[in-house]
Amino acid sequence: MCLNLDRSSFYFILTLVLLIVNACQKAPEEKLKEVAEYAGENKKELLKVINHYQKPADSLKLKAAKFLIENMKGHASFAGDELKYVDVFSDSLHSMWKPENIIEIKSEDERENLIKNIVYTLNMGKRLEKLQVVEDIEIIKADYLIENIDLAFQAWQTYPWSKNVSFDDFCEYILPYKVYNEPLQSWRKEIMKEFAWIKDSIQYPVSLKQVTLLINKAVNNQMVYSPAMKNLPLAFSYSNLKKGRVGKCEHLMTYNTYILRAMGIPAMIDYVPLWGNNSSGHSWGAVKAENGVLFTFDALYPQPDSEQNSITNIIPEGILRNRKTPKIYRKNYSTHTTDEHPVRWLKINQIPAIFFDVNRIDVTSEYNVSITDFSFKPDSVIESEYTYLCVYNTNDWKIAAYGKRNTKGEYVFQNLGSDIVYLPVIYKNRSIIPISYPFLLLENNTIRRFKPDTNNCTILKINRKSFEDYELKIALTKMIGGIFQGATQRDFADSKAIFKIESKPVPKTNTYKITDQSYFRYLRFILPDQVCRVAQLQFYGIPRDSKGNTSSKEVLLTGNLISGEFKPGYEPKNIIDKNVLTYFVSTQEKGGFVGVDLGRNCFARITKIEFYPPNDGNSVEVGDLYELFYWDDGWKSLGKKNAVYEELVYNNGPENGLYRLKNLTKGYKERIFSYKKNIQIWW
Template sequence: MSRKAILTISFFLGSLFLFSQSLEDTLELFKENKQNLQTVLSHYSKNGEEEKYQAALFLIKNMPIHKSINYQWINIDKNKAINFTEFDFPDYKLAFKYLKKLNDSIKIRPKKNVEYDVNSISSEFLIKNIDAAFLEWKKNIWSKGYSFETFCEYILPYRSLTEPLENWREDYKVLANRTKYMIDDVTDPVAICTQIISSLDEFTFINKRPDPIPFLSPSQMLFRRQGSCPDLANFALMVCRSKGIAATFDFTPHYAASSNRHFWNTVVDTNGNHIPFNSNAINDANDCLPYIYNANRKRLGKVFRKTFSIQENTLANIIPLLKIPKGALRDKNIKDVTSEYVEVSNLSVNNNKFNDSIAYINVFNLGEWKVIDWGKENMNMMTFQNMGRDLVYLPSTYSKGKMTYLSHPFLIDKEGEQYELIPDTTSTFSGTLSRFNERKTDYIDFNTLEIIEGEKYRLFYWDNGWKKIGTSIAKNKEVFFENIPSNALFRLVPEKEDRFERIFMIESKTNQIVWY
């Protein structure tokens, strides 16, 4: 028996043991829909299709966390749904032009609809998805090397995020089938992925959509031919999976030394390695794939990967959701993959600084400290694991909807050493600050700060909150300040603050700025 066959059987047995402990409990969550799931299992059991039976078990066990989020437009005065679908229009621009006109006349508002898969999914839907996924996995030469475990996690799932539930595989496969493969090795899924994604040049990135839906449905993406960053990442993932290519949805909750956040993909190669590609550049083959994310050179504090399966070590599986700040940490199906992208180190802080056994780690982004990960108590220390280097972090605790930050942030330098940035107000210096006197790096972190002649600037340092040092009027694209404390974290803000300005440290002897 081959090693691959032994591993596959081992996975089956492990799955059978796992599911035997919880299948009945899971099916009970379906209530009225329980029969649909039992029909799927019975279908594959009677046909003797063991692998498909195991795949169905995988989907069913992890299904309770998955849901669709959509919106319905409501007439505010009558509190009734209006009859509107964008597909009734030649294109979505006309659809939302009509919607805007309607809002000007009768006033409308979006009503959020959340529907859990356990209550709505049908046996026909699941069987069709499973059969279509297996067909591509088994027939395509580039897919045959994937293990059953990789197949289940990154090809089989009928959804990726919270997009509206739809049968998408056939329509997306039509897109992929337009590709004329011009490669030497058709067994290489990375090469096939490159060809497919590069052919999708009519799908474009837009920074902001005119509707409130978190993620476009598969049919909306085909109709609009454009989407936001996460829309395009989800779209690229589905196109890949429709052809039996294992693909993932990766993201950074917030850039750690730049503004905003980012979502992208990886394709799994024949050795099980994840090769990143930039899905919001699918109309630019040179910036899409192969794509080494470090080439983007925006510093990453934390990277997560979305899975279909529930990850038992996530915070959302340990404490109630209401005790977790809103954002990615409330998801039960994220995996920390930061070390696949950057050098990482743990950040350990004395536990006596906290009033809880769980704490959070924040980066400065768009004028605020924003959560990117959590840590827990370990040997009288609060430890935050796998943090990107050459970055500044601020720990915090969270209670009753309020974040309480520690008095001082921490720097993890390029070598992985950590330093607490405690301002020394007994050792101050005067400084002339300029963009011409900043440390040069290979990073392309986004920093809009300009020092404009005659404009007023305020300099702050962090010490249990932002403390003002003073105000200076720019001369010769420089600003001068006195009484600057040593070993502090700073922020320079013009009168017309745009929230894209970065935090920094100052080398007291040279006045050189080091951005974070």
């Protein structure tokens, strides 16, 4: 059965088929027979596998074979003529890594632009949309399954670190012949040969964590993350990934999982479909250590040395970046369609895409995150037996969890992430319909509802449309210690510090008043111990000409721009182009600088410096058009304003409102916020 489908439609159809076939719980032998019949003409290949392991000595392998076959429905692979372009694409990426080409690629930005160009030139997005989806059960061959089973057992039974892995964990996290929906391809033998050195490199007593860290360290630089791959499907085999060395999170996780499983590590893929206080989601790896506690890691980044002696059950970098999660799931091979699973009870067009995957389980409770069971009763009677909770993600409300109605008329949600703003909705005709006001769910199972009081308004002073994320805070912190200097000699031999940044600047114009009375011709900003980055820089002062005449008022000081060495495309002119997202970037790790030469016979006493540091473009910018909204059964506008200053003032903000600010001129990212004591509180 070959279908040209997008991913949501693909999973939807497979789910319906799976449910029809599995409408009743079957005895193991009956289920196996039913699955074999479902395979149609490929039934003979499945029976070859079963017959191959019928000998008593191979009884455990027979159980493993039955596990793979009984749970094969719902697993599929991309196929079709367009798949050849994945090979072309991987070959193009591979050429990028040749030594002579790596020398030419001077920065991560250049590499990413090159990847984007390859994606665009080959028209990969459109081509891969045409890929067919073929169910594995209809195309998989006996020899392929037998090789996979035998090599999986070899790894499980011969590697010393795998000796305590249970048969159930082996079947679920070592045995599977694929990770996502990539094409079928043999991969175990190649990996086992390439990583044979692992066994001789370990220290005894050996542990699953120790080997995982060793493998991760070895593959750390073999692949890189690329946003250009974000919208491409998971149609990349192990050989494609190894050759191209580029991918989005799921591609990186696929590559990592192949290697770990080939080496007998029961590698699990856990993921957050939607962050509760940020855009998108995240996937990472997890291994259940010998003591039963989860050891987690990002796909291709080894744990820092400081963390290698502690086993944790945290989302990698989740705490670091203060990410909140409504739900955490684990990608399994086996199918999970209990009576409580939404695909058992919802009809066509009533299943949110997030619940299509019947090969995942909810593992939120296994993680060190703040969760609570929550019961919700709508303000009015709802016909639906189930309701949903949305989180605000990527500039829209998106379904993150479902709850079932109990005998009290309450909808019960289990293991739900707290300290997150949720919107209760029902789902109908592929659309969400709000049924109550958004609320903040607290850890103690209480809520704070954002019901706007339009009869009582407050003054809102707004500086940003999204919060300062981790990367921005790091970039701003690096500015501490930066020095503004003045000099009369071009080589700054007689330089004098006129201002030093002592605290983290804000991501907008920082104005520094200068009291030094000296006169200078040369002015610059220097970050002595880190690479210098500046978005905008202006000096103001009182000029003095060659005759000793001084200006009667403060003026903007202009002249010829000066700098040390800089990256191509990040020239000194960027500091005066009035674009806060173009930078001067030095190539010097120490002593990089940018500034201005006021000109021959022109000196000035500096009175003020306006400095715009590295930023994310989410602060209010002068000249841009903005619109502020509050939620009241939909987003209601509080009006549009052109920013005259780097702050917007609205006098009509409803008390207890939930707001979002949109830049109508440019930009995309925005977050919801509440407002208290003149502060935007981000959710």
